Amino acid sequence: QSALTQPASVSGSPGQSVTISCTGTSSDVGGYNFVSWYQQRPGKAPKLIVYDVSNRPSGVSDRFSGSKSGNTASLTISGLQAEDEADYYCSSYRTTNTRVFGGGTKLTVL
Amino acid sequence: QVQLVESGGGVVQPGRSLRLSCAASGFTFRTYGMHWVRQAPGKGLEWVAVISYDGRDKYYGDSVKGRFTISRDNSKNTLYLQMDSLRPEDTAVYYCAKDAVAVTGELDYWGQGTLVTVSS
Numbered sequence: 663q664s665a666l667t668q669p670a671s672v673s674g675s676p677g678q679s680v681t682i683s684c685t686g687t688s689s690d691v692g693g694y695n696f697v698s699w700y701q702q703r704p705g706k707a708p709k710l711i712v713y714d715v716s717n718r719p720s721g722v723s724d725r726f727s728g729s730k731s732g733n734t735a736s737l738t739i740s741g742l743q744a745e746d747e748a749d750y751y752c753s754s755y756r757t758t759n760t761r762v763f764g765g766g767t768k769l770t771v772l
Numbered sequence: 773q774v775q776l777v778e779s780g781g782g783v784v785q786p787g788r789s790l791r792l793s794c795a796a797s798g799f800t801f802r803t804y805g806m807h808w809v810r811q812a813p814g815k816g817l818e819w820v821a822v823i824s825y826d827g828r829d830k831y832y833g834d835s836v837k838g839r840f841t842i843s844r845d846n847s848k849n850t851l852y853l854q855m856d857s858l859r860p861e862d863t864a865v866y867y868c869a870k871d872a873v874a875v876t877g878e879l880d881y882w883g884q885g886t887l888v889t890v891s892s
Contacts, residue, residue: 665816698878700817707867707885708809708817713878751817755876759822759831761807766816 666691666752666764673770679740682767684752685733690762692733696755699728699737702766703748712737739769747771774798774881776868781886784858794851794868794883802826802846805871807879808853810864820866821853822875829875836862858890 667685674680684691684699691697697715700708710719712728715735725740735754739746752764780792794806808820821832821842830842841854851868865887869879 665818696876696878700879702817707882708879709882710878710880713872713880719880749816753817753819753879759829759875760833761819761822763809763817763819 664762666754666762668750668752668764668767670765671768671770673772674739674742675772676742676744678742679738680742680769682737682739682750682752682769684735684737684754684764686735686754686762687733690754690756691730691735691752693757694755695730697728697730697735698753699726700751700753701748702751708751742771744771774870776870776881776883778866778868778883778886781866781888783889783891785892786859786890788858789854789856790858790888792853792855792866792868792886792888794853796849796851796868796870799870799881801844801849805873805875805877806842806844806851807869807871808840808842808851809867809869809879809882810862811867811885812861812864815864818864822871823851824875831875855888858888860890862888863890864888 699712702708716728823842865885867885870881871877872880
């Protein structure tokens with residue numbers, strides 16, 4: 663099971679926007695609208711921030727937004743804040759009821 | 773509020789077995805699918821397995837298929853992961869997570885994890 667492809671790291675200054683990509687195949691990202699994104703701070707459990715490509719759970723800032731085009735999903739964080747510094751993982755439902763995660767992206771707020 | 777508390781982790785020799793538990797509260801456990809996800813030290817997340825709300829359907833990641841078994845006891849609100857034939861590469865923090873729907877939804881709540889170390 664190959665993981666989804668994410669950039670290892672991204673960075674941005676406070677107030678800027680950054681986008682994290684997540685590339686899969688037609689068997690996962692491209693085939694279903696079941697892409698979710700998770701934020702993980704050091705030593706903590708992952709936290710759901712986007713589901714079904716572009717929906718946000720209650721309580722998650724609207725600075726987080728998701729989208730998808732073909733086999734690539736994206737997470738955009740606007741108005742960067744210091745507290746956004748964390749690891750971000752995408753995940754997709756995959757054919758045969760399995761799941762796959764991306765390799766993770768470390769976001770640094772400069 | 774939703775709470776998921778994993779237990780059962782520890783140090784185990786290669787080839788041996790270990791069973792993890794995840795005690796759930798704050799939601800109607802018997803109506804949701806549940807997952808196990810692991811994270812090796814300093815590495816990313818890896819999906820391990822999912823079980824349907826009634827325990828009838830189970831699916832596994834390729835790296836654990838045939839060695840790990842996911843199960844649940846809805847009368848005890850508890851999820852399990854039986855891990856057999858353990859290998860050093862199974863060393864990781866193991867998280868249980870609730871599916872928002874059945875087995876195809878997002879993982880909307882996670883436990884804090886339990887560390888499994890496979891070493892001689």
